[in-house]
Amino acid sequence: MKEIIIRVKNITTSFGENLVHDDISFDIHKGEIFGLLGPSGHGKSTMLREMILLQEPDRGSIEVLGRPILTLSEKEAIELRKQWGVVFQESALFSSLNVEENIALVLKEYTHMSASLIRSITATKLEMVGLSQKDAYKYPSELSGGMKKKAALARALAMDPKLLFLDEPTSSLDPVSAAEFDDLILSLKELLNLSIIIVTHDLESIHKTLDNMVVFTDKKVVAQGSLKEVLSVPHPIIESFFLQKGIKNEQQG
């Protein structure tokens, strides 16, 4: 059995009257690419936000890297935040900084490295995600959607985290860029031995990248496990989410 890197236990979340999660539990293991799936508005992004300390559930517990994150002190929380990287849906690059400064920001804030070492690191990270050195001096407004995603990924990798969160990384990309991004994620995972948690509803990337997944529907987890296990669950949402869309895709292809 592989080491558990995130353990979600009995999570219940509501926004006012609106219940989002009703007693949800699942585990994520080290070294896998794990998907949070489900139709829009069924709480998968909320679950991600709860894992990265942006939102608190009403009840339940979440352990990340062996630490119960709902009872952390401010100092422990900062230590934990240094150990993960997050790529947001809209990339969320700081628009007043250029790409290089965006990547260097956490290194400058959290370490006392020399400027030349920081430069070497940012240049290497850019190379890693497939951006050219010319792009280092561009501002986010000058980048295409795919390049922004890559820059955001490079920023998330700046501190060499072992854990990476991606919120719908391919949703605003064209199919070619999306496939490229999927390949990039896969190769980085292999090379750097990362654990990656992805919120997505892109079937292409679900098939290609995910090792394990949970499917959220109606406040509950209706299926979890590998793609094969999930597909074998007889549930209308699973059918419409995977099969119908899948058939459509095949027809288009």
Place this chain on the structure above:
Amino acid sequence: MSIVYKGVTVVQNKDEYISFKDNTVICSNLWLTQNLADIEDQFDTLDLPPAHSLDMDLSSVLRCDVNGVILLHKLIRQLKQREVSVKLQNIPAEVRHLLDITKIPDSAFSAGKKQNETLFSELGRAAYEIYTGIRAYLSFIGELSLTFLYVLRYPSSFRIKELLRGIQEHSIKALPIVLLTSMLIGMVIAYQSALQMKKYGADIFIVDMLVISITRELAPLITAIVVAGRSGSAYTAQIGVMKITEELDAMRTMGFDPFAFLVLPNILALMITLPMVIFMADIFGILGGMLAADMELGISPIEFVHRLEEIFNANHLFVGLIKGPFFALIIASIGCMHGMSVENSTDSIGTKTKASVVGTIFMVIICDAIFSIVFLELGI
């Protein structure tokens, strides 16, 4: 303090990452991101002999990450620049793997892009910015005029609802703050001058002074400055955000010209109502002065109004009111223009809003000065 790993003392000193012994640089301990700054410092203090080749022993590196390997590359490179060739020895599997996968581009070690700003280049840049700013304003005014002509030709295309909303938002809702400011200024002026007036026994002339200064200059200026701060920024931020979220583009694709739908109604709304706001500010300014005159000089409101009737010349009032539409045009057009010129970044909203408020207030004061000269020459 020492670290024992698998029964062997691998690190003598907990805080030692790099040391030198027997012509060998010994790397040890955790080469992780958070320690790299210390490693850099320790490397700089190493007493390396002037040799042509060194060994680098990595066997005691317990753990390493990509950033650690980048530093390793960088140190080797630094040694090479001193014409020292380095041989890596006893590379642990993890470090070997990271060395293999970490591709470091040549540019990683070059100096960063230099910001070579001289006084001249800065001056040139500033001048060019002023030039492009004026050009942008002229083209904005041009487009606005075309839209205005179009609306004159096809009056039914005018957005009356947007005009009324503009009046509500930018004039009626601005009344409380404008009137309060104006009243306070009237009081302050009266207080300050009451003492001087008393000295000459010219108490009653405070009415003349107040009426002339408030109606001709103070009320229009105060109104324009408050409205510029309040609405100038609002025009820029609103239109700017609409541009970033592509709402302006959406309007264009539906055949709605943003100039006709947003800019023109807002500008006309302010041009129509600003003189009225100024008129109200006149009244409240004089009212404030009247209160202060009563308290400080003992001039009762009835005396004050009598004197007001005697000396009042409608010219003073019109001189102030005529400035209204011009100030309004400056405020609304500069505000909207900066909103239209927002670029695709959140940063740009802040810069443009600032530029818009500063620009409008400055231009309002310039315009006021021009009016003063014109009225002086005309003898009004």
